[in-house]
Amino acid sequence: MTVRVGILGATGYTALELLKILVRHPEVEVTALTTRQEDRPHLSAIHPQFHKVLDLHLENWGPQEVAQRCDCVFGCLPHAASASVIPEFLEAGLKVVDLSADYRLNDPAVYTQWYGGEHPDAERMKTTVYGLPELFREGIAEAQLVANPGCYPTGVSLALAPLLKNGLIRADGIIADCKSGVSGAGRTPKLGTLYPECNESFSAYGVGTHRHMPEIEQNLTVYSGKQASVIFTPHLVPMDRGILSTCYALPDQDASEKELLALLEETYASEPFVRVRSDLPATKHVSGTNFCDITVRRVKDRVLTISAIDNLIKGASGAAVQNFNLMYGFAETTALL
Numbered sequence: 001m002t003v004r005v006g007i008l009g010a011t012g013y014t015a016l017e018l019l020k021i022l023v024r025h026p027e028v029e030v031t032a033l034t035t036r037q038e039d040r041p042h043l044s045a046i047h048p049q050f051h052k053v054l055d056l057h058l059e060n061w062g063p064q065e066v067a068q069r070c071d072c073v074f075g076c077l078p079h080a081a082s083a084s085v086i087p088e089f090l091e092a093g094l095k096v097v098d099l100s101a102d103y104r105l106n107d108p109a110v111y112t113q114w115y116g117g118e119h120p121d122a123e124r125m126k127t128t129v130y131g132l133p134e135l136f137r138e139g140i141a142e143a144q145l146v147a148n149p150g151c152y153p154t155g156v157s158l159a160l161a162p163l164l165k166n167g168l169i170r171a172d173g174i175i176a177d178c179k180s181g182v183s184g185a186g187r188t189p190k191l192g193t194l195y196p197e198c199n200e201s202f203s204a205y206g207v208g209t210h211r212h213m214p215e216i217e218q219n220l221t222v223y224s225g226k227q228a229s230v231i232f233t234p235h236l237v238p239m240d241r242g243i244l245s246t247c248y249a250l251p252d253q254d255a256s257e258k259e260l261l262a263l264l265e266e267t268y269a270s271e272p273f274v275r276v277r278s279d280l281p282a283t284k285h286v287s288g289t290n291f292c293d294i295t296v297r298r299v300k301d302r303v304l305t306i307s308a309i310d311n312l313i314k315g316a317s318g319a320a321v322q323n324f325n326l327m328y329g330f331a332e333t334t335a336l337l
């Protein structure tokens with residue numbers, strides 16, 4: 001079976017990583033790439049990596065033109081822009097994996113509080129399946145629309161959720177201290193991601209206000225059944241890619257480091273993309289892969305988790321293909337290992 005795939009927002013970084021994976025996918029033919037540019041740029045002019053690999057032009061197509069050529073689309077658009085077009089693809093019968101934040105939260109009021117403005121498709125967001133298979137596999141295979149998780153919430157939730165659910169850490173007082181490479185901010189130019197602004201500099205941003213805080217809390221709360229409260233602080237690190245998340249939690253039971261590690265190992269024993277390890281994860285160990293590496297430590301009166309992902313792969317495009325594989329009944333690891 002060949003699935004005809006389109007990518008919306010094909011000039012960006014997540015689209016680039018998606019294409020690198022999809023050209024290796026035996027069941028996929030890429031048939032549409034969109035941009036707002038009017039001059040039909042060739043793919044190799046936008047992403048020179050595909051010179052003599054994929055002979056396609058990017059087109060300023062709307063949903064109807066894309067829907068005629070595709071069975072499934074990956075949405076690589078900014079939030080709000082995404083939800084303004086996705087309903088048309090769903091009405092045309094296509095499957096959609098949305099990499100934006102538009103369908104991740106399940107409460108429209110929380111969306112309005114953190115993203116501003118009314119959600120353009122509020123009823124649908126309440127019931128959209130959240131595509132983090134290791135924690136919420138149920139429903140992905142049958143879903144027409146899957147909300148791909150945020151990059152920071154992926155690393156943090158995979159590390160903390162099993163410990164919380166099993167009563168090993170408390171739901172209150174959690175701190176998630178996270179560092180991201182600059183590609184996390186996308187390819188669209190911004191002052192803060194210009195080379196002289198971010199090179200040789202390490203800075204916090206979005207302190208107390210970052211929109212991934214409610215997404216992390218939602219994941220932990222839904223998975224564990226306990227109302228989680230998290231202080232999330234992201235930092236920008238002068239590297240291309242990768243996220244390292246160090247999380248601090250109060251123990252709920254006096255479990256040893258060995259017991260904490262054993263719980264994580266047991267939880268993820270059959271998960272191909274989560275590697276629980278006793279040594280310390282690093283972004284370099286997962287760069288270019290769909291792995292999330294996790295460890296856990298007891299330090300004084302705290303439990304610490306440390307996890308590493310590639311923001312563009314397990315934090316975005318790799319996870320999107322993992323969801324796509326589940327939605328079409330392909331082996332979950334297809335094109336990803």
Ligand SMILES: NC(=O)C1=CN([C@@H]2O[C@H](COP(=O)(O)OP(=O)(O)OC[C@H]3O[C@@H](n4cnc5c(N)ncnc54)[C@H](OP(=O)(O)O)[C@@H]3O)[C@@H](O)[C@H]2O)C=CC1
Nearest residue numbers: 009011012013014035036076077078081100184186187188
């Ligand atoms: N970068 C990352 O690590 C991660 C990103 N994400 C999310 O994935 C999505 C894509 O991210 P990323 O690829 O990094 O972003 P980029 O900025 O690299 O690319 C986004 C693309 O969307 C198009 N676009 C921008 N604004 C609009 C608009 N108003 N209407 C329609 N199209 C628009 C642009 O294409 P053009 O100008 O050619 O029209 C642009 O190339 C975002 O929602 C992002 O938040 C999620 C997880 C991780």
Ligand SMILES: CC(=O)N[C@@H](CCC(=O)OP(=O)(O)O)C(=O)O
Nearest residue numbers: 099100101150151180181184185
């Ligand atoms: C370094 C950097 O800027 N990272 C981005 C990551 C967000 C992202 O891409 O996720 P969404 O899909 O939820 O927007 C940020 O903090 O906004």
